[in-house]
Amino acid sequence: MATIPRRTLNDGTSIPQFGLGVYHVPDDDTGALVETAVRLGYRHVDTAQQYGNEAGVGRGLRASGVPRDDVWITTKLDDDSHSRAAAIAALEGSLERLGTDHVDLLLVHRPGPDADRDVETWRTMAELREDGRVRSIGVSNFDRRRIEHLVAQTGVVPSVNQIRVNPRTPHRGLRRYHRRRGIATESWGPLREGRLTEHPIATRVAERVGRTPAQVILRWHLQQGTIVFPKSANPDRLRENLDIADFALSRREMLAISSMRRWR
Ligand code: NAD
Numbered sequence: 001m002a003t004i005p006r007r008t009l010n011d012g013t014s015i016p017q018f019g020l021g022v023y024h025v026p027d028d029d030t031g032a033l034v035e036t037a038v039r040l041g042y043r044h045v046d047t048a049q050q051y052g053n054e055a056g057v058g059r060g061l062r063a064s065g066v067p068r069d070d071v072w073i074t075t076k077l078d079d080d081s082h083s084r085a086a087a088i089a090a091l092e093g094s095l096e097r098l099g100t101d102h103v104d105l106l107l108v109h110r111p112g113p114d115a116d117r118d119v120e121t122w123r124t125m126a127e128l129r130e131d132g133r134v135r136s137i138g139v140s141n142f143d144r145r146r147i148e149h150l151v152a153q154t155g156v157v158p159s160v161n162q163i164r165v166n167p168r169t170p171h172r173g174l175r176r177y178h179r180r181r182g183i184a185t186e187s188w189g190p191l192r193e194g195r196l197t198e199h200p201i202a203t204r205v206a207e208r209v210g211r212t213p214a215q216v217i218l219r220w221h222l223q224q225g226t227i228v229f230p231k232s233a234n235p236d237r238l239r240e241n242l243d244i245a246d247f248a249l250s251r252r253e254m255l256a257i258s259s260m261r262r263w264r
Helices: 027-040 054-064 084-098 115-130 144-154 172-181 200-209 213-223 235-242 251-262
Strands: 006-008 014-016 044-046 072-077 103-108 134-140 160-164 184-188
Touching: 027 054, 027 235, 054 072, 054 084, 072 084, 084 103, 084 115, 103 115, 103 160, 115 134, 115 144, 134 144, 134 184, 144 172, 160 172, 172 184, 200 213, 200 251, 213 235, 213 251
Parallel strands: 044 072, 072 103, 103 134, 134 160, 160 184
Antiparallel strands: 006 014
């Protein structure tokens, strides 16, 4: 079974650097997908209240027979759950749907229109971490200014920021800021929703190293320390995406993939 690298977050928890995203997977299909993925060796699932498939994630995990504590579960607070009371109720709903007493990582899905309301959300999430129902907390789709606002008001630095990062949109400035602040970068859309697997640079590097385009792009993410969870409902692709731990890209190959950002 593949050995998945792990990263230690700024709160001391250790997260599998690779997992499965389940955006757009209907709840009815999510149980079988998560069960298959966990049986193949996946140990990290990224869902959200908004995806409507937390119950399926819970079903799949239980059906896999793998202990709850061996699988990292991330979920995200919906946009209408930013007040203290709504955030607590929303987390309780997630725990019930997932069938678990804690989530490993809770994210604010995206910043709201009112930065001060986000501070209230963030304080509440820090409380939920204290009482153990959430192990780590973070944000998603936040820019530097909005993160600094949260930190200035609460003193609590997010453990991760989940943003749309891929070789075409690498967000180098924001990632440099994350590194300075000790925030881990999570990439959503690591394959640019699959489109990068047809890019001629990905194809060329893949041929050179004897791997597939998806594998070299995912490997590019891992070698930069980014946490990724590509989505696929196809068992062959689930296997392919997971099989990225036993090879390395050279500096030249990394640079070739990074050069995709200059393509129009
Ligand atoms: P992705 O880059 O993971 O692309 C997924 C698509 O790529 C699949 O639908 C499939 O068509 C294709 N694909 C997967 N494996 C492949 C392979 N081996 N070869 C060829 N094509 C392949 O995009 P995504 O699903 O949008 O993002 C991943 C996860 O990120 C989501 O499932 C979700 O968990 C998370 N996400 C978060 C946010 C946010 O706002 N925080 C937004 C979107 C997605």
